[in-house]
Amino acid sequence: MPRQSISFTHPNDEWLKDQVDSKEYSSKSEVVNDLIRQARKQQVQIDWIRAKLEKAEKSGFTSNTKQEILAQSKSGFNE
Structure with a gap:
């Protein structure tokens, strides 16, 4: 796995430490x-x-209802 060296601001480093400390x-x-x-x-x-x-x-425009549009969107989102 490639290794990187990055720097964090103090608040971000503290947050990272908290995530590790909390297990x-x-x-x-x-x-x-x-x-x-x-x-x-x-x-x-x-x-x-x-x-x-x-x-x-x-x-362009559609004649579908809001409910039909929402149902179509939800069904296509998980594809």
Whole structure:
């Protein structure tokens, strides 16, 4: 696994220490890797929403109800 050397502000370092001290994580590296995984997952969701919005803008108006649009969006989000 590649190693990196990074610097943290004091408050961020304290927060990382707290996460390890609380036994939530076994190391600061584990915390940082989990945060990166979460950010990557969030970016996938943002990209999905952005693509849906762009598609919707190009498609024009719909006669679907709010409930139908919401149901379609929820069913497609987990794909």
